[in-house]
Amino acid sequence: MTTQSSTLTQKDRGRITDRAFWLLCIAAGITVLVILAAILVSTLQQSWPAMSKAGENGFFTSKLWDPNIGKFGILPFVFGTLVTSLIAVALAVPVSIGIALFLTELAPRRIKGSIVTLIDLLAAVPSVVFGLWGIYVLAPAMTPVYKWLHDTLGGIPVLGALFGEVSALNFMTAGLVLAIMIVPIITSITREVFDTVPDSDKQAAWALGATRWEMIKGAVFPHSFGGLVGGVMLGLGRAMGETIAVALLIGNSIQITANLFAPGTSIPAAIVNYFGEAGGDYTSALIGMGVVLFVVTVIVNLLAQAIVRRAEIRMRGAKA
Amino acid sequence: MTQASFDMTNALSSVPGAMSTMPTSSAKPVMQLEGVSVFYGSYEAVRGTTMPVREQQITAMIGPSGCGKSTILRSLNRMNDLIPGARIGGKITFHGQDLYAPDVDPIQVRRRIGMVFQKPNPFPKSIYENVAYGLRINGIKDNMDDRVEKALRDGALWDEVKDKLKSSGLALSGGQQQRLCIARAIAVQPDVILMDEPCSALDPIATGKIEDLMHELARTYTIVIVTHNMQQAARVSHYTAFFTAEVDEQQVRHGRLIEFNDTGRIFTNPTDKRTEDYITGRFG
């Protein structure tokens, strides 16, 4: 009887710690949700004056931004954010995948560690440093390249529009620096994903007489698709939210143009540049832009999740 | 090493044994191992293996765990090259050509000598793409549908999957997955197929199907199979190689080929006491 009750109480104690842990997890989860909701509610509230007058100030639909006459069309900012982030992702993804493949499939263990450290260091560089480096080093260095591209491709119909007249600060340089900034995060996620590819799959490809590249295409990529999309989306989110480096590099010109070598603007850049001088509906419009950016990021993430889930179902036969 | 080759000569000179409707000892060796040792770093995992792999015959490799069966099997299509520090001593020939000669490309070797693994490992792709993959990397582009169908038929899987070629290879049962892996391996029409315990993850019915399939395949292909299941070796193979691990003078364990003979002989009248002990279950 005594021994029985003692085992019983011990079990109870285990249950209590279990329950406590469970409650702690739930509480943490709820806290995150509450904070998110609070942010969304308060920003919505503060941006409401501008958004509710969208009909007059053209908030969602106009490309005219002139606070002096009460016009708050945010399209140029959305455009600049999307263009620079897409440039960044387009450049960073192939490079990151290349580095990750090199690290997982090729690099000898000795140099693997130092490359990983190097890339992690890149992630630790403050973004204002990237911005300044972009202004003083990269932008001047790239200008001749842009000019050359403009001279050689300028005459071709579609490309000509993209590679137009070259300004000192422009979408392209901002995108380029953003690309460098998101390479570490995409590389590290991609590398982790590649590391989880089962050895048995690689062996199967090797045993069929695959070359290294064929093995990567046949065994590594199909397994990694979901994780790759996740990594890319995380990088895209980072690029869209990056503030100071873009504010320094994009040239701060409120316009929508196909010319990647023209100056532009972005949502975070506008907020950081104008917030000090703003007031009333102006402030409200800037906060509204932040809400729009937040919503776009959420949509991008949901889309990414949907893509990943569909790909996984297709590849794993709905088991996963 | 000399000891092993001596056993070998003995084994080969003996007339095929009692049960032998199966072995065609006139079949010429597609592959020949001559004093093959395999090292992992400085550790000699298997020492001095000499045996033939005969054309369109099934050769089984049996023996206790850790005696180097997989090691020898992987050395036959240079899969060991992928393990850092692995290297081989002695000589393996394939149609008379030295498999490890400096000018031999391991990738070409693996295209001629395919492999099926213990755990079914289809790619996370459709059934169709699993089979087509090997063809594609071999540069074959024409008649893809026909070739995939033929491989799946030869792999005894066609009837079960012909209506769902686009669905994932991973959605099949374990036995079907293994037959898919066999179909994938034979799609590229290798000369030799190596199988490392291909049935050990399967139930008896799925195992039976694969054994039947192996008999079919032996009409066209040369097969080497590693198995822990002695009945399986007795049922499917024409020749059997018995390996065991032994401690040498320096107290280091090495795998060794003890006896190679046609399967009937090994299971009814083994020459070596150690073989007899193992197949009668008196081992360790």
Ligand SMILES: Nc1ncnc2c1ncn2[C@@H]1O[C@H](COP(=O)(O)OP(=O)(O)OP(=O)(O)O)[C@@H](O)[C@H]1O
């Ligand atoms: N990649 C490796 N690196 C180092 N040693 C290895 C490696 N693979 C196998 N060995 C060693 O080589 C010896 C033979 O191993 P092997 O896997 O060939 O045995 P096996 O006969 O296939 O055993 P099992 O029946 O358990 O599959 C073992 O001592 C093992 O520890």
Ligand SMILES: [Mg+2]
């Ligand atoms: Mg083994």
